[in-house]
Amino acid sequence: MQDYPILINITVALVAAFVGGIIARRLKLPALVGYLLAGIVIGPFTPGFVGDQHTIRELADLGIIFLLFGVGLHFSLRDLWAVRDIALPGAILQMLICASLGILLTRFWGWELASGVVLGLSIAVASTVVVLRNLMDRGLLNTTTGQVAVGWLVQEDLATVLILVLLPAFSAQSTQPIWLTAGLALLKTAIFAAIMLFVGIRIIPWALQHIVHFRSRELFIVAVVVITLGTALGAAALFGVSLALGAFLAGVVVNESAYSHQVEIEILPFRETFAVLFFVSIGMLVNPLLLVTRPAEVFSLAALIIIGKSLIILVLGLFFARPARTMLILAVSLNQIGEFSFLVGQSGLALKLLTQEQYQLLLMGALFSIVINPLIFWGLPWIEKGLRSTPALWRRLDRHAPVPELTDEVQHNHVVIVGYGRVGQHLVEVLTRLDVSFLVVELDAGRVAELRQQGIPTLYGDAGDSEILLHAHLPTARAVVITIPDAVAAATAVATAHSVAPDVLLLARAATRDNVRQLTELGATSVIYPELEGGLALLDQALIRLGYSEQKVHQYLEAVRQDSYDLTISSPREQEALAKLRPSLALQEQPRGSE
Missing domain, CATH: 1.20.1530.20 (Na+/H+ antiporter like fold)
Structure with missing residues (x-):
């Protein structure tokens, strides 16, 4: 077998980072901690495989x-x-x-x-x-x-x-x-x-x-x-x-x-x-x-x-x-x-202002601070309580009135819209006209600024790669609508929403046909696949204009949707709907013949 130093080092570094990242997230720590620890594992100061620092650097x-x-x-x-x-x-x-x-x-x-x-x-x-x-x-x-x-x-x-x-x-x-x-x-x-x-x-x-x-x-x-x-x-x-x-x-x-x-x-x-390789390379120096x-x-x-x-x-x-x-x-x-x-x-x-050992000391301090930081965040309520227990200090710190954040009105009986693309924008416009309260979850900072200027309640975050949905008050929501087109992000958002609020109506947009079945299995109440939905709309209009019963056509199309857009007409549900559709043409034509 030929020697592939660059390929081997990339593969080992990414595999180590992947494992370290999973462990860190399981422990509710930033994935960055896992990447740094992965670098330590494949670095020169620990036993086992030692990565090529020059290549990874x-x-x-x-x-x-x-x-x-x-x-x-x-x-x-x-x-x-x-x-x-x-x-x-x-x-x-x-x-x-x-x-x-x-x-x-x-x-x-x-x-x-x-x-x-x-x-x-x-x-x-x-x-x-x-x-x-x-x-x-x-x-x-x-x-x-x-x-x-x-x-x-x-x-x-x-x-x-x-x-x-x-x-x-x-x-x-x-x-x-x-x-x-x-x-x-x-x-x-x-x-x-x-x-x-x-x-x-x-x-x-x-x-x-x-x-x-x-x-x-x-x-x-x-x-x-x-x-x-x-x-x-x-x-x-x-x-x-x-x-x-x-x-x-x-x-x-x-x-x-x-x-x-x-x-x-x-x-x-x-x-x-x-960026993962950058953090791994830093860990290798610790x-x-x-x-x-x-x-x-x-x-x-x-x-x-x-x-x-x-x-x-x-x-x-x-x-x-x-x-x-x-x-x-x-x-x-x-x-x-x-x-x-x-x-x-x-x-x-690089400028020889720090020695290697001094730099390693800096890296150790960084590693400690990153690991401990989430733990301090979790203890924030107790820290605040401790400060409040000293009234004089708290009054000195708290001389200014708090700025109101999201109101209770949008935190109960609301619709959570994940993604503010074209579909999300249309949903917002319709729900606004219907006086339905809603909350938008969006990653794009520009769109969030636009929404906030309009007074629209918004959470800024990545529903596919963070815990932002935990703050959208899903258990008290009327429905969750996931409009993001990315398959992986949509799957993560559906899984999170279903685990937090299993009884809430959960509507999702699929990116591929396979994604339809995946989102359904993850807990989505209903999944829409825009690409095939357009085809179903054309089929709907064609069959109705050919004289078939509108009610029977809609039953057949709904059967296709329930079977994850399977167009092979192989499921019993679709076969039954199609069987009812065939005689509907004769029923539609009969009145015309009698006229």
Whole structure:
């Protein structure tokens, strides 16, 4: 058998990540934890198979590019501006204080100042993946608190991009003064950003517009990948800026295209797959022996990330016009570090500002914080109760009236609509005219913003990949209508809805004929397959106009639907309906003959 090093490493890494992800989700932890642990398992510090770090690292670079492209694709100055009163000063102050504490801690350990700066900046930014997952799973993402958290994250993401640009100025490899190196880096970044925002914003959407006319999905996907990778590599090669910044700006530019939603759909498999390899590659660098050789440093760093960041945010809450619960949820959400911390740490490692052991210490702190973060989220009611038990402190924190969220009116006797595409929009229009209360579950942030502007109750989240439906009050709903066209997402949503509320009317849209039977078996009350439904409508009109009984035609068509759109006329139900249909033509023609 031939040697396939790249194929073997990809396969082993993904298999390990798949198993680790399943275990993590079973334990109600972020899948990210499973990916990191998978990296530890196939890393050089544990027995058994050892992956090729160089190969997986190169593949992980693609994960960084697609991850930052996705961040740029969702970047919204409007969302940031809406919560500017807290997100802008709050995120900046929290990062400065946290970074300063990190530097002080490393100085106590005897580290060089430059190393302390890198670690301090690394622990100052939270994981967007972890925060969004936690908020989404708890139905908080489209609340006022969720808006603040997203704005805070956007500010941290922008700060991280700036950090990655300026970090080389602190490198020992640089022989120029820091101010000159930093100035040149900012100048190159400004030139590249100007080109992207003034030239690229015209060329890239124009190119996508023309590629669509070729009517080839493959060409469209290739074009998106070329734009993403080409911009990232061009940024690095021509302007000396990071791949991450190039990919981020590519996403910002593509977001201005009319096809940004389609781009997101097409790029998703690349982003998710290579992002998994990125986290696995990070896990491969984690040395579990640090728990034995340097336990004091590991636990003190973890305490600074988990407890220190929470306290910093709560203290900042004393100065912002937000209720205590908002700041408490922010404190619990942001007390961890993840992908952007890894990027900053890797930059420091590449520039020789961090040693390998120092970077491993950062990774251990990240792993602890990500694992513990969901546990703290679960304990949020008890934490709030504890704070309330000290009335003076709670009054100081809770000086501002809470902003009302979803009302009880839409939480009882309502229709849950999953997906706000063409079908979902039509349902919303009809139910609005009929004065039927409803709740929309939608993943697209742009559509959610549009719905919220219209005053339509909405939950922002992925019904196919999160616990968002648990917050849609399904047991008290009149019906659940799942309109999303993706087969896997629809199946997950149906299974979740049926397990939460088995007696509620559950209507689903199927993507394929096989999906019809699958959704039925998962608990859907009725499944509609749009492609064949159009054919049944044509058959309905043809038979009625040929003189067959309208009632008998409808009985036959309903039999086809109940048999999962099986058009082979093989089931007893269909044969019986067809047998009744045949004589109906004679019954229809008899009156005509007598006239």
